[in-house]
Amino acid sequence: MDLLCKAYGDVSDEDGEFENLGEGKYKRQRPIPPPKRPCSEGYAPVQSRSPAVVLPAQPPSRYVSKRDRAILSAEATSTPSAALPLPNPPITNVEPPGHLLASASMDQAVYVWNVWNKNQQKVCALRYHNAAGTETQMFKEEQTVEVVRFHPENSSLFLSGGSKGLLRLWDIRVGAVVKEYLKGLGPILDVEFSRDGKTFISSSDTSNSRISENSIILWDVMRQVPLSNQVYAEAYTCTCVRYHPYGSCFIAQSNGNYIAVFSARLPYKLDKYKRYENHGVWGFPVKCNFSMNGQQIASGSSDGCIYLYDYKSSNLLKKIKAFEQPCVDVAFHPTIPDVIASCSWRGEISVFG
Known part of the structure; x- marks a missing residue:
C-alpha cells in the first residue's frame, strides 16, 4: 500500500499544484490568480445619477409607506400630457380651385376657359404665332401629331404619336428626339404612360393592315422594344387607352x-x-x-x-x-x-x- 502511494502519490515539483503534508498525504493548492490590472489614478468612472425626487412635506407624526412613496415619486417625475408641447401640424400644399379648363379645336387654337365665371368664360386663346400666348419652344414633326403625353416622373420628357405611326420621345432640355419606337404601325390614336413611367401603351389604327394584333402594344420606354403586341386580338381599333390610377389594370375604348x-x-x-x-x-x-x-x-x-x-x-x-x-x-x-x-x-x- 505504501509502495502504491509512493508510486502514484509522488508529485513533481514542476506541477506545483499539491502540498506534501507527510505520511503520504497531499493537499491540493489553489492556483494563484493573476494580479489585477491597476486602475489609473486619474480615472474615475462617471455614474449617471437619477434626478432627485422631491416629495411633498409630510407631518412628522405620519408614516409614509413604500407604496405611497412610489405613487408620490411617479406623480412628481411625470409631466401631465396637457403640459407637453404639441408638435407642429404638417404643412399641406392646398391645391388651387380647378376653375380653368383647356380645350383644343380644329381651328389650330387652344382655349382656356373660366368654368365658374359666366360673364367672361374665355380667359385666353393660344394660337400659333399669336401674341395671346408666348411660344417658348417648337418641335418639328413630319407627320400630323395626334396625341401628346408628358412623362409622369420627368416633366422634361413627352411622348408624341402621329398620322404616320411614328412614336417619339422628346426632351425639352435639348429640343430633340431622344428615343424613337418603330413598328410599322398605322396612325396613332392614343398613348398612355404607366404610373412609374417605365412602360407605355399605344393604340393605333389597323384598319388598313391585316395584323389586328398591333392595335394595342405595350412598350418598354428605355429599351424601345415592345413588351407585347398580342394584347387585343379582336378586329376593332381602340380610340382610347387609360391606366387605372391605383390598380394594376388598364382599359381600352373599343370600336366594338x-x-x-x-x-x-x-x-x-x-x-x-x-x-x-x-x-x-x-x-x-x-x-x-x-x-x-x-x-x-x-x-x-x-x-x-x-x-x-x-x-x-x-x-x-x-x-x-x-x-x-x-x-x-x-x-x-x-x-x-x-x-x-x-x-x-x-x-x-x-x-x-
Whole structure:
C-alpha cells in the first residue's frame, strides 16, 4: 500500500499544484490568480445619477409607506400630457380651385376657359404665332401629331404619336428626339404612360393592315422594344387607352361599342368576363376616363350622352344627356369628384356637377 502511494502519490515539483503534508498525504493548492490590472489614478468612472425626487412635506407624526412613496415619486417625475408641447401640424400644399379648363379645336387654337365665371368664360386663346400666348419652344414633326403625353416622373420628357405611326420621345432640355419606337404601325390614336413611367401603351389604327394584333402594344420606354403586341386580338381599333390610377389594370375604348379591361402585368391578358357596354362608339373618336379615386369610369357616346359605370361591378350608374351630336371626350374634375367636363363633335363644351 505504501509502495502504491509512493508510486502514484509522488508529485513533481514542476506541477506545483499539491502540498506534501507527510505520511503520504497531499493537499491540493489553489492556483494563484493573476494580479489585477491597476486602475489609473486619474480615472474615475462617471455614474449617471437619477434626478432627485422631491416629495411633498409630510407631518412628522405620519408614516409614509413604500407604496405611497412610489405613487408620490411617479406623480412628481411625470409631466401631465396637457403640459407637453404639441408638435407642429404638417404643412399641406392646398391645391388651387380647378376653375380653368383647356380645350383644343380644329381651328389650330387652344382655349382656356373660366368654368365658374359666366360673364367672361374665355380667359385666353393660344394660337400659333399669336401674341395671346408666348411660344417658348417648337418641335418639328413630319407627320400630323395626334396625341401628346408628358412623362409622369420627368416633366422634361413627352411622348408624341402621329398620322404616320411614328412614336417619339422628346426632351425639352435639348429640343430633340431622344428615343424613337418603330413598328410599322398605322396612325396613332392614343398613348398612355404607366404610373412609374417605365412602360407605355399605344393604340393605333389597323384598319388598313391585316395584323389586328398591333392595335394595342405595350412598350418598354428605355429599351424601345415592345413588351407585347398580342394584347387585343379582336378586329376593332381602340380610340382610347387609360391606366387605372391605383390598380394594376388598364382599359381600352373599343370600336366594338364597349370598354375592354386588361391586366397591366405580364402577359397583359384581356378580361373576358368584364366589360362596359351600354354606350356606342360607331367610328367616332370617343374617349373614356377614370375618376380620381378609380371607382368610376366615364365615357362619351355616339348618342351625345355621358355614361357613368361602376368600376368593380361594371354596372351602369348614370346616363346624362349632354349634346345632340356625339360626345367625344369626358374628364373628371381633379378635386371635385362630382364635376365632369365633356365636349361634342360639333365643338361644344359642357360641365356637369
